[in-house]
Amino acid sequence: MWQGWQGDVLFATFINERGECDVGTTNWLPLILGIMLLAYGFFVIFKYKQLFKKEHELLDTKMEQLETMLQQSDQMIEELNNLSDYVVNRVEQANNELVEILSSLDTKVENATNTISDLESHTDETTNYSDENNDDASLLSVTNPKYLEVMKLVQLGYNEREIARELGLGQTEVKLLVGLKK
Numbered sequence: 001m002w003q004g005w006q007g008d009v010l011f012a013t014f015i016n017e018r019g020e021c022d023v024g025t026t027n028w029l030p031l032i033l034g035i036m037l038l039a040y041g042f043f044v045i046f047k048y049k050q051l052f053k054k055e056h057e058l059l060d061t062k063m064e065q066l067e068t069m070l071q072q073s074d075q076m077i078e079e080l081n082n083l084s085d086y087v088v089n090r091v092e093q094a095n096n097e098l099v100e101i102l103s104s105l106d107t108k109v110e111n112a113t114n115t116i117s118d119l120e121s122h123t124d125e126t127t128n129y130s131d132e133n134n135d136d137a138s139l140l141s142v143t144n145p146k147y148l149e150v151m152k153l154v155q156l157g158y159n160e161r162e163i164a165r166e167l168g169l170g171q172t173e174v175k176l177l178v179g180l181k182k
Helices: 025-132 136-143 145-155 160-167 171-181
Strands: 002-006 009-015
Touching (some): 145 160, 145 171, 160 171
Antiparallel strands (some): 002 009
C-alpha cells in the first residue's frame, strides 16, 4: 500500500495481485461522503446567500419606505409648526385688538362718568338758578340736553366756535343757548 499527500488530502493506493493500481473500496466511501457534504455545504451556502439577498432587498425596500415616511413626517411637522405660528399670531392679534377695545371702553366709561357727574352738578346749579328766577326760558334750558352740554363746555373754557365743532351744532344755535344763560 502506498500513501501520499497531495495538498490537504491523503490518498491511499493499493496494488492488487495483478500489479494494477487499485484504490480500495473502503477509501471511496469517505470520499463520496466528503463530496456529498461539500455539495450539501455549497447548497446550504447558496440557499442562505439567496435568502440573504432577498432579505437584503426587503431591508433596502423597508429602509426606503422608512426614509420616505420620515421625510413626510418632517414636512408634516413643519406644516404644523407653520400652522401653530399662524394661530398664535392670530390669537395675539385678536388679544391686542380686544385690549385696545377694552382700553377704549374704559376711557369712554370714565368720560361718561365724568360727564354724568358734571351734568348732575350743572343740573343742581340750574335748578337752583331756576328756583331763584322762575323764568320760562330757564325752565326750558334745564330740560334741554343740548343746553346742558353747551353749558358744560362753556364752564370748561371752550369758546362758541369750539363748542359748535365739538357738538356738531351751528354757531348761531350755540350763541342762542349761551344767551339763555344770561
